[in-house]
Amino acid sequence: MKKGSPPVVAQVLSSFIAASQHGPRPLPLFLDILRDQTAGSPERSAAALAGLRAYQDAARAKPRKAMPARFRKGQARLRDYGAKGATGRAVIVIPSLINPPHILDLRPESSLLRWLASQGHRPFLLDWGTQGPKARDLDVDAHITRVLLPLIAKFSVPPILIGYCLGGTMALAASCLTEVAGLALIASPWHFTGYGSAARAEIAALWDSAKPTCDTLGLVPMEVLQAGFWRLDPARTIAKYEAFAALEPDSEAARSFIALEDWANGGAPLPFATGVQIFENFIAADTPGTGAWQIGGVTIAPAALSCPAIEFVSLNDRIVPAASAANLRDRRDLGAGHVGMIVGRSARTQLWEPLSDWLKALPLPK
Incomplete structure (x- = not known):
């Protein structure tokens, strides 16, 4: 956690680290984005963290068997x-x-x-x-x-x-x-x-920092790719968890969110x-x-x-x-x-x- 994170983040971070992680991956980067997007608004920060907690703790249905x-x-x-x-x-x-x-x-x-x-x-x-x-x-x-x-x-x-x-x-x-x-x-x-010069420059900087480690691993971990996606739309990355906190746990909207986020936080590394x-x-x-x-x-x-x-x-x-x-x-x-x-x-x-x-x-x- 970076120095200067909102107090509400510090109060709950230890419980997130101890929890069974369904996502988002990578969690430290998510928390950094949350800090930036909710600066000066402890209510928004608390709502997003409540949504994150609810998402991580939600019951999952048994995965369906893959088609032949x-x-x-x-x-x-x-x-x-x-x-x-x-x-x-x-x-x-x-x-x-x-x-x-x-x-x-x-x-x-x-x-x-x-x-x-x-x-x-x-x-x-x-x-x-x-x-x-x-x-x-x-x-x-x-x-x-x-x-x-x-x-x-x-x-x-x-x-x-x-x-x-x-x-x-x-x-x-x-x-x-x-x-x-x-x-x-x-x-x-x-x-x-078509991604625009600013987005391409930011993605290039991300790759420059990650490339040496990926070269050593022989793989590009999913977390590197996810970080690139989040940088394209950081506001929505946080806002969707704020909205999830207000949903009824057994609602269709909540079940759809969980299935979609589990997919978005999954994925194998790339060569x-x-x-x-x-x-x-x-x-x-x-x-x-x-x-x-x-x-x-x-x-x-x-x-x-x-x-x-x-x-x-x-x-x-x-x-x-x-x-x-x-x-x-x-x-x-x-x-x-x-x-x-x-x-x-x-x-x-x-x-x-x-x-x-x-x-x-x-x-x-x-």
Whole structure:
């Protein structure tokens, strides 16, 4: 704890340290942000800490069993959500390498994958798995060429790709390298200059301080990535815990918050080379947005796509700003946020249904 922290923080910090930690990770940084955001307002500080205490102490439901793996490649699994009797093409849903993949199947009532299956589609979720230090040289390109492309090749008929967040960036790359039947991007960054110079400079400073330790570990811990996300919107990082303190513990809103925060505070570490490519090649140098990204001599760019493609962009996304979008010809702008467009109350009307309609309009396999 930093010198000068509000007294209310000092009074409860020891109990947080002793508690079973569900998050947020890293807790010391969260408390520093809390101090900065609630300076001069002990009432707000107390409310946020009460929300944090309630979140950490909340009972958790037993985790659901993962869907069966249809195909495997290294640590990755392609999990089968397909509806029985579905006749359409396989749809591979590709999450980001950052945070667990189950945001796309968060709860029964907010599962994009299960809903797509209920509409007659054949969705498969790419679970990237957990890499250890031995995979330190596995960068983003290698995830695409050594994992994603071989899994796509398992299907006798080219599948459709749906990519969320960084998963969309990678799905676009895969679509430039192999035949696919269609590509849908959801909140996927491409023009990394769209984050703005201030945010990119702050993220660069974070990476500069973390890189030596990550190099030694051979991994980029989730806490490093989480710290970057929090810096993009520190006010909301604290405000959501203030709001949670006022919720009824057994309410639907409280259960949804807990499930979402557990997901946001989860996630496996990334191989060191993946961190280097994300922080230095993508965010700092903007190799995708400048047209400088190549894999195996092939330029990776939206203009190189030969398949039908659509892009769903949030106009109020703090994690992937609208200015970073690929700007595909078929672009749909949404009012929901980065996570809200997947699991929020308006997700079904804003994203799920238009996405399903687009999938149904694609030509069936011959």
